[in-house]
Amino acid sequence: MQNKQFIYPVKLQPGDKVAILSPSAGLPEIFPEVFDLGLQRLRENFGLIPVEYSCTRKMNTSPEARARDIMAAFADPEIKAVICSIGGDDQIKVLKHLDPEVLRAHPKPFLGYSDATNLHMYLWNLGIVSFYGGAIMTQFGRYYAMDEYTVESLRHALFQDGEFEIMPASEWSDENYNWGEPEKLRLRVPMFSNPGWKWHNAGSIIEGTAWGGCLEIVDYHLRAHRYLQPLERYKDCVLFLETSEEMPSAEYVYRVLIGMGERGLLQQFSALLMGRPKTWNFDRQLSTEQKYTYNREQEEAILKALQEYHPSMPVIFNMDFGHTDPQFMVPSGGYVRIDGIEKRVFVRY
Structure with missing residues (x-):
């Protein structure tokens, strides 16, 4: 059965503000068209308001700076979820700069995959459920259109409670x-x-x-x-x-x-x-x-x-x-x- 030590963060409502972070690579700086398309889909398909942070569109930012963005997003009561722009390969360096007590006190839906595995594991250790998948530049900014299979799952994760097949x-x-x-x-x-x-x-x-x-x-x-x-x-x-x-x-x-x-x-x-x-x-x-x-x-x-x-x-x-x-x-x-x-x-x- 589900481990009672884990809590599910509160679900979102249309019109909520969502932090868009680059806790790994700052690829939105290099490929702004793809990133902007993803933000457009977040607004139009889900009715959410993206909020960018200091490292979101910057390559080669320090682990400390990326950690500050994460902490600021989770601590801000107006931010209702945190979504990664893309993955990378060094997010493990960010973890030692996080304050676990702040994250534990402000659980929010977190989405991302690949290098975001690091943050998923960190939140897992704190007993917070997160959602593996759904990066802005790949799923939201997908060529031609978002896939409806992905959209349905994102709606479940972001907005809906319950068990789904x-x-x-x-x-x-x-x-x-x-x-x-x-x-x-x-x-x-x-x-x-x-x-x-x-x-x-x-x-x-x-x-x-x-x-x-x-x-x-x-x-x-x-x-x-x-x-x-x-x-x-x-x-x-x-x-x-x-x-x-x-x-x-x-x-x-x-x-x-x-x-x-x-x-x-x-x-x-x-x-x-x-x-x-x-x-x-x-x-x-x-x-x-x-x-x-x-x-x-x-x-x-x-x-x-x-x-x-x-x-x-x-x-x-x-x-x-x-x-x-x-x-x-x-x-x-x-x-x-x-x-x-x-x-x-x-x-x-």
Whole structure:
């Protein structure tokens, strides 16, 4: 059942002010057209008022400055939620500059993914539910139009209470255009038919609290060992993981899971939700056959690690969250129910 130590922040109302932060990379400075389109969609599709901070449109800001933006946004009573502009690769450096008591006293919906895994983990440690997904430049500023699958999930996360069933998206994509060519923002991205999720060790009903994020950032925390909790804190939680546009090798994925297994961490979780891996990037544009091979090799690496450390763990592969499009918001610290008998998944937003 849902861990009673976690609280869900108050939901939003149309007209509320929302902080738009860059706690990782300040890419809005380099690609303002994409960022502004995302802000426009936030206003028009959701009726929310974006509020920018000192680092939102600045590259190469210090961890201390980014932490000040985070603290100011959470402490401001007029700000009702915090949304990341985009990810990056060094947000872990920001965490030591945060005041946990301020965040604990002012819980608010927090959205972002990839490098934002760092803040999701920090809030998890404070007992605050956050929502993994929904960055301004990728989901809101998506080419052509926002995907309705993503929009529906964002509405649940931002505005609605209750338990909702998560269904596979009808189609998906991991390809996009170059942000340096803003004239293409109105073009459709290539989309592919979704064959659905792949279940392993199905057959039981599992309830638990979600913990996880981007596998590469989880690896940061395995190495730093500064923000991980005692093992018993993760007992019977539901692990969710996905890999980034860096497209790590299957061997790397296997080694990260080895690290979790040797710590005794992997064995604490009751199930694994695995996001569909991104199999295409500008510097590595895989063919359809190569994409299939990459996906299969990652799945085999995960199953190999689980066979060694947690062979009975149920797994759902190719789920619609993370670095592919569209995505549902994963409630980090929130309630998840996996019906392996009927092959259905429910989350509480």
